[in-house]
Amino acid sequence: MTPAARTQAAIDLLDAIILAARDGGASADVLLARGFAARRYAGSKDRRAIRALVYDAIRLCGEWPESGRAALLALAARDPALAATFDGSSYGPAPIASDERAATAGIAPAWLMDALAGSGIDAAQATALLDRAPLDLRVNPLRSSVAEVRARLPDAQPIPGLPDALRLPADTAVEAAQGDGGFEVQDAGSQIVTLAAGAQPGMRVVDLCAGGGGKTLALAAAMANQGALLATDSDRARLSRLLPRAQRAGVSIVETRLLNPGREAEALADWQGSADIVLVDAPCSGTGTWRRNPEARWRLTPMRLAKLVETQARLLDVAATLVKPGGAFIHIVCSLLDAEGADQASGFLARHPDWLAAPLALPAGTPHGPGVRLTPLAHSTDGFFVAKLKRA
Numbered sequence: 246m247t248p249a250a251r252t253q254a255a256i257d258l259l260d261a262i263i264l265a266a267r268d269g270g271a272s273a274d275v276l277l278a279r280g281f282a283a284r285r286y287a288g289s290k291d292r293r294a295i296r297a298l299v300y301d302a303i304r305l306c307g308e309w310p311e312s313g314r315a316a317l318l319a320l321a322a323r324d325p326a327l328a329a330t331f332d333g334s335s336y337g338p339a340p341i342a343s344d345e346r347a348a349t350a351g352i353a354p355a356w357l358m359d360a361l362a363g364s365g366i367d368a369a370q371a372t373a374l375l376d377r378a379p380l381d382l383r384v385n386p387l388r389s390s391v392a393e394v395r396a397r398l399p400d401a402q403p404i405p406g407l408p409d410a411l412r413l414p415a416d417t418a419v420e421a422a423q424g425d426g427g428f429e430v431q432d433a434g435s436q437i438v439t440l441a442a443g444a445q446p447g448m449r450v451v452d453l454c455a456g457g458g459g460k461t462l463a464l465a466a467a468m469a470n471q472g473a474l475l476a477t478d479s480d481r482a483r484l485s486r487l488l489p490r491a492q493r494a495g496v497s498i499v500e501t502r503l504l505n506p507g508r509e510a511e512a513l514a515d516w517q518g519s520a521d522i523v524l525v526d527a528p529c530s531g532t533g534t535w536r537r538n539p540e541a542r543w544r545l546t547p548m549r550l551a552k553l554v555e556t557q558a559r560l561l562d563v564a565a566t567l568v569k570p571g572g573a574f575i576h577i578v579c580s581l582l583d584a585e586g587a588d589q590a591s592g593f594l595a596r597h598p599d600w601l602a603a604p605l606a607l608p609a610g611t612p613h614g615p616g617v618r619l620t621p622l623a624h625s626t627d628g629f630f631v632a633k634l635k636r637a
């Protein structure tokens with residue numbers, strides 16, 4: 246492909262990503278995979294170049310851009326070589342008109358920047374939310390060891406404080422080395438907040454918002470595959486991916502259960518007051534994961550955030566009913582907005598004066614309200630808030 250044709254392909258793909266962000270459609274990664282499947286003529290170098298253009302444009306545009314062309318024009322305004330590819334050639338984009346408007350550069354929509362600032366995220370912290378994330382692995386002790394995985398991936402480096410974690414440069418291809426579940430791709434922050442559960446062999450544990458099971462598998466490994474682990478979610482498709490993953494990872498203690506939103510407690514009646522630990526990895530805005538999904542900041546609206554906050558509060562109340570005397574539940578969000586993190590945990594404590602925040606001893610994190618916060622700038626992880634709540 247010519248450089249101009251690559252630019253046009255990036256514009257077309259961005260158009261699809263921009264619409265999907267507005268209409269709740271597929272993620273940029275999924276749309277890129279589909280787009281490349283439909284462009285078989287694009288070789289691997291073309292794909293890499295197009296992908297880089299698409300993600301550079303997404304990172305640059307804080308507000309939802311009007312079109313893929315406007316987003317690429319914003320990038321071209323900073324890159325004369327890219328601007329020169331708007332040459333009107335047969336597969337390339339039309340030349341740039343003198344009055345053509347480029348999308349606005351920035352970190353995030355203005356209302357979201359205000360909400361982040363109100364949550365103590367300063368400009369440097371906010372900028373780092375859009376850095377490129379490394380590729381972190383959690384070595385699965387049920388199937389392998391750090392030494393074995395390092396032998397297969399010699400570039401992998403240890404992560405201080407996380408004996409089962411390894412770090413690789415962004416975009417390292419690791420699938421071939423994964424074998425029979427010897428490791429899982431999991432951000433170091435996600436591994437750290439899961440440690441807050443303090444899961445031990447023999448415990449009864451509920452992972453209330455288990456999704457595809459990233460944290461469920463980490464809990465099972467901490468439990469040495471001994472005890473009872475109930476993984477629930479309201480999304481059938483996500484939950485259906487969990488058991489095959491568990492099987493590959495050598496985990497046999499997991500039971501999955503599909504929940505009906507608003508009627509979670511009914512489906513969990515047999516677990517009332519009996520769990521040592523309940524993990525609530527609540528549905529959230531994902532402001533802490535923009536390094537991996539930078540287009541997510543175009544998806545969020547104040548209304549969607551308010552709905553998430555409402556669901557989180559309800560799920561915390563459900564979690565509390567499952568905890569046995571002496572047990573605890575963990576509130577986790579991959580968000581840096583206090584409305585979803587510190588304020589959500591404080592709100593629970595205000596509604597339930599017989600509960601308190603338990604101290605957390607984690608390998609990294611900064612105390613924040615009743616819990617601990619991780620940020621890309623301070624801790625080189627995705628952004629997270631975690632709190633451990635137990636009956637006084």
Ligand SMILES: C[S@@+](CC[C@H](N)C(=O)[O-])C[C@H]1O[C@@H](n2cnc3c(N)ncnc32)[C@H](O)[C@@H]1O
Binds near residue numbers: 454509528529
């Ligand atoms: C942050 S994701 C979980 C990620 C997962 N724990 C992991 O580590 O891979 C939040 C999950 O909450 C689920 N969810 C949303 N509403 C729910 C509800 N009412 N009950 C249970 N799960 C819910 C979503 O389907 C989503 O999978």
